[in-house]
Amino acid sequence: MKVLSIFGTRPEAIKMAPLVRALAAEPGIDSRICITGQHQSMLQQVLDMFELKADYSLDVMRPDQTLNSLTAALYAAIDPILDEMKPDKVLVHGDTTSAMVAAMSAFHRRIPIGHVEAGLRTGDIRQPWPEEMNRRCIDLISDHLFAPTAESRRNVLGERLQGISFVTGNTVIDALHLTAQRIDSNRQLRHALDRQFSFLVPERKVLVVTGHRRENFGDGFLNICKALGELARRDDIQIVYPVHLNPNVLGPVTEHLGDLPNVHLIKPLDYLSFVRLMQRAHVILTDSGGVQEEAPSVAGQAGSGHARCHRASRGSRRGYRTLGGHRDRRDHSRRERPV
Structure with missing residues (x-):
C-alpha cells in the first residue's frame, strides 16, 4: 500500500x-x-x-x-x-x-x-x-x-x-510528549536550551506570546500590541515574544513593543527550544491552533487570540482561557486576571 x-x-x-x-x-x-x-x-x-x-x-x-x-x-x-x-x-x-x-x-x-x-x-x-x-x-x-x-x-x-x-x-500531544521527555531526561540539553533564555528574571512570571495569523493583520496586531504594552507596565511580568518574520507581524510588533524593558522580542525558535520555553511559561497567549492545544499540557494558563476559538473544548478544563483582544485594546484588563 x-x-x-x-x-x-x-x-x-x-x-x-x-x-x-x-x-x-x-x-x-x-x-x-x-x-x-x-x-x-x-x-x-x-x-x-x-x-x-x-x-x-x-x-x-x-x-x-x-x-x-x-x-x-x-x-x-x-x-x-x-x-x-x-x-x-x-x-x-x-x-x-x-x-x-x-x-x-x-x-x-x-x-x-x-x-x-x-x-x-x-x-x-x-x-x-x-x-x-x-x-x-x-x-x-x-x-x-x-x-x-x-x-x-x-x-x-x-x-x-x-x-x-x-x-x-490529537497527534500534537504525542509529538509534545516525545519532545518534553527528551528535554526532561537530558539535563545537559535542558541547560543548553535554557541558555537561550538567560535574560529571564526568575522572580517574574513569564508570559509567552505568539501571533502570525492573516485574520489579525493590520488593526488586529495593532490592538494586541497595545494590550501587551499595557501588561508590560507591571513589574511582576516579563513577556517573551518569538516574532514571526512576516512583515505584517514583525513591523507592528517591533514598532510598539521593541523598546519596552519587560518585553523580549526574539527570533522564531526551533520546536525543541519552543517546547522548553512553554515549560517555563506561566501564561501563553497565542493565535496558533497548535500552540493552543499544546500549552495546557505544559503551562499554567493558555489563551487564544482568535476571534472565535475552536480548540478549547479540552483546554477549558485544564487552565485554558479564550481571550479576545484583537478587537480592542481594553482587552488588557481581562488578560490581567489569570496572570
Missing part, C-alpha cells in the same frame, strides 16, 4: 511526525512525504528532529503571494506527483491552503483521502479565515475522518458526511 502524506507548515509537520513515523515502521506500507514548503527552514528543523526525510519538495512560495496564486501553484505542483506515485491514499492535516489543495488534487484523481484533525468548527465560515472553509471542504471529500475529540466527531456526524469517522486523539 502506497501512502502519500502532504504538508507544508511547521505545525503540520509536528502533528504529522508521529503518524508518519508509525507508517514508516509498517513493513507493508510504502510511506512517502511531500512538503509544500510554506515554512521551509522551520519545517526542515522539525523533519530533522523527528528523523524524517521528504521524498518530494515543492517550490511554490513567492513574496507577497496571494492565496489564489498559491492555490494555483500548488495544484500545478502536486498533480504530477500524484500521477508519478499513484498513491493508494493521500493524508492531509488540518486546515491550511496546502491541505485543501492536496485533498482536492487527490479527489480529482479518485484517490482516497484521510483527513487528520477532522471536524473542527467555529460555525463562522470567515473565522478563522480561510481555515474554516478549508477544513469543511476537506472533510466533505475525505474517505476517512480522523477527529481529535468526540466533539469533533459529532460535528462531522451532524453534517452527514460520507467519510468514515474515528476519534483518534
